[in-house]
Structures are given as C-alpha cells and as structure tokens.
Amino acid sequence: DAGITQSPRHKVTETGTPVTLRCHQTENHRYMYWYRQDPGHGLRLIHYSYGVKDTDKGEVSDGYSVSRSKTEDFLLTLESATSSQTSVYFCAIRGTGGISNTGELFFGEGSRLTVL
C-alpha cells in the first residue's frame, strides 16, 4: 500500500476559525491533490501540486489555500471556515512514469470536517 496519511481524520470547528488539513506521503511522488467529496457532486478538485512550491487551483478553490514546502507534505488551509466547507476531504498522490507522465493514483483515508 502507498504511504499516504491525512490528519486530522475528523474535525469539528466553528464558523470563522482557521483549519489546516495535512497530507503526508512517503512515496516521493511528484503530484499531490486535494479533493472534496459531497453528496451529489462526486470528487471535486480544490488545489493540486506538481512539485515543491508549485501549486495550482482546481475547480472549487475559493476559500482554500495550499502550501507544499516539502515533497512529502501538502497542506490545505481554510483561512476562515464556513458551513459550506463542511465536507469530506481527500488527498491523493500520483506517481509518474512513461512518456505520458501518468501513474497510478493513491488516496488518503479522508478527513471529515464539520463547520458549525
């Protein structure tokens, strides 16, 4: 199994408070992703990273920021949490290989965030 862990796994917080979710990998994979999963929407990309200090926005990036200062860690921050950010957050990593630069996907176990 790929070494990818998310923390915290569960968090309850209040509106307006900052929240940081951590994704840690031991695979030295280049690509890391943060998704949110909500009923009726499937997986939606928040931000992704293609290397240390190289990040880009996904389709639902408003209200979120990310940082990647080391290959192994990708942090997702909600500067001021809102109830609409209540969701399950998944981190994923992807290796690279071959001409097409694609690789297998591995997901963390998810972080369930509730914003009251």
Add this chain to the structure above:
Amino acid sequence: KNEVEQSPQNLTAQEGEFITINCSYSVGISALHWLQQHPGGGIVSLFMLSSGKKKHGRLIATINIQEKHSSLHITASHPRDSAVYICAVHSNYQLIWGAGTKLIIKP
C-alpha cells in the same frame, strides 16, 4: 455534456451475477483509472490502463481507445462488492472524473 460519462448511475443485482459498468469519454486520454469506494470508506485504485485489458481476481477492466470506451466487469459478484465505482481519465495532464456508479449486490 460531461467529458466522462458512466453508466448506469445505479445498479442493483443478485449475488453471483456478472456485472458490467461502462465509462465513455470524449477527450483524448493517456490513461484511464477505475476506483472503488465503499460506503463511508476510502477510495481505492483498482486499475490504471491505457490499452487492452487487465484482470485482478474477479475484476476485469477493458479499454477501447478508438471507441473511447472502457468497461469494468465483476464476475461472480458478492455483497462485499457493493460500492461506488468511479472512472477517471488523464487528459492533458488533468484528471477528469466520472460521477460514479453505485453498485448494490443483494445476497
């Protein structure tokens, strides 16, 4: 129209039945993934394929690049196969996700 379409959206079958889930896409791809998510659970990668066919246990995945279509088959289905099955494609270094197929296998 979504770039990745899965069918059916929901599927209920009896234990032992042969299951087929389909994924069609409209973009050029370099690879296609099939993933599984059990209720309340994490997401597990089942297959990554760019051509032909792969088999793992009772699961078989096929892809036809010319027809832009992939299928996931489950032989001798079991209640523990009940999950959401998700198709995703690599296109221009982006990942594009299908909406998922919810499979329920009744004993």
